[in-house]
Amino acid sequence: MRFNHLDLNLLVALDVLLEEQNITRAAERLHMTQSATSGVLGRLRNFFEDDLLVQVGRKMQPTPYALELAIPVREVLLTIRSSITTKVVFEPQSSKRHFKIMTSDYLISVLLAQVIQKIHELAPSITFELIAPSDADLVVRGEVDLMIAPERYIIEGHPSQLLFEEEHVCVVWDKNELVGEQLSLEQYMEMGHVSVGFGRNRHPSIEEWFMTQYGFNRRLEVITHDFNTLPQLVIGTHRIATMHRRLARIYTKYLPLRILPPPVKIPVMHEYMFWHRSMDGDPMHRWLRERILEFITTVDTAESAIA
Numbered sequence: 001m002r003f004n005h006l007d008l009n010l011l012v013a014l015d016v017l018l019e020e021q022n023i024t025r026a027a028e029r030l031h032m033t034q035s036a037t038s039g040v041l042g043r044l045r046n047f048f049e050d051d052l053l054v055q056v057g058r059k060m061q062p063t064p065y066a067l068e069l070a071i072p073v074r075e076v077l078l079t080i081r082s083s084i085t086t087k088v089v090f091e092p093q094s095s096k097r098h099f100k101i102m103t104s105d106y107l108i109s110v111l112l113a114q115v116i117q118k119i120h121e122l123a124p125s126i127t128f129e130l131i132a133p134s135d136a137d138l139v140v141r142g143e144v145d146l147m148i149a150p151e152r153y154i155i156e157g158h159p160s161q162l163l164f165e166e167e168h169v170c171v172v173w174d175k176n177e178l179v180g181e182q183l184s185l186e187q188y189m190e191m192g193h194v195s196v197g198f199g200r201n202r203h204p205s206i207e208e209w210f211m212t213q214y215g216f217n218r219r220l221e222v223i224t225h226d227f228n229t230l231p232q233l234v235i236g237t238h239r240i241a242t243m244h245r246r247l248a249r250i251y252t253k254y255l256p257l258r259i260l261p262p263p264v265k266i267p268v269m270h271e272y273m274f275w276h277r278s279m280d281g282d283p284m285h286r287w288l289r290e291r292i293l294e295f296i297t298t299v300d301t302a303e304s305a306i307a
Contacts, residue, residue: 022059050066165269172238173235184263235255
């Protein structure tokens with residue numbers, strides 16, 4: 001298909017070239033030879049009357065004009081995908097849609113595991129790929145269908161939906177005789193802590209808040225890489241973990257743990273789901289979002305009734 005003498009298939013190649021900034025890697029993703037990919041780049045240069053990618057040392061770097069093109073080109077491709085190539089027929093029970101969701105292990109445990117189980121009953125051919133949190137720009141680039149994360153990750157200009165509020169609690173081994181029913185701030189700060197850190201040179205998320213509020217950090221004795229190992233690492237020790245209430249409640253059903261209120265008021269977290277605006281009107285995408293909201297509403301209603 002051509003538009004104003006531009007083969008629209010070339011936009012797919014341009015999108016990949018601008019993302020990879022490497023002929024070899026772009027050729028692999030496009031399933032083309034390197035020479036053919038170089039030829040495509042030449043055609044794009046002729047059409048746009050710009051070099052688009054220039055060799056700088058061993059790397060290729062986009063020109064200023066190419067940087068201006070990157071977002072509009074990606075937006076056009078995402079619009080085509082969501083509006084033209086997506087089937088109009090809305091039949092969840094026979095859909096073979098594959099959803100990529102970026103979220104933490106905590107949210108998989110307290111939310112998505114149960115949602116995916118329910119969706120399997122309603123639409124058994126739908127498949128999922130759960131991706132560890134990395135760059136929220138994956139949502140902007142349309143490389144994931146949905147991201148579920150705290151409010152601070154929301155991307156301006158794209159739709160979002162509040163799912164639930166979350167509090168923090170403290171968790172200790174139930175045979176930890178040094179801890180009673182309450183914790184003082186002094187006792188809390190003297191204890192050894194288990195916390196979560198993500199990536200190289202990245203501090204556990206709650207440390208920044210403690211430093212801002214009180215001017216010092218907790219004594220970290222164990223730093224793990226996911227939320228689900230926090231409660232396991234306090235068992236048999238005098239250590240303490242500060243973690244999400246929903247996840248702590250799951251683990252106290254199976255492990256010898258006690259939940260205690262923190263000695264200070266830690267700000268409530270707001271967990272959101274957000275997605276690229278091109279997916280907003282996609283019937284299957286909307287159906288998935290509705291099932292997620294339905295589940296969390298049912299759980300919260302049940303908990304309120306018990307309370």
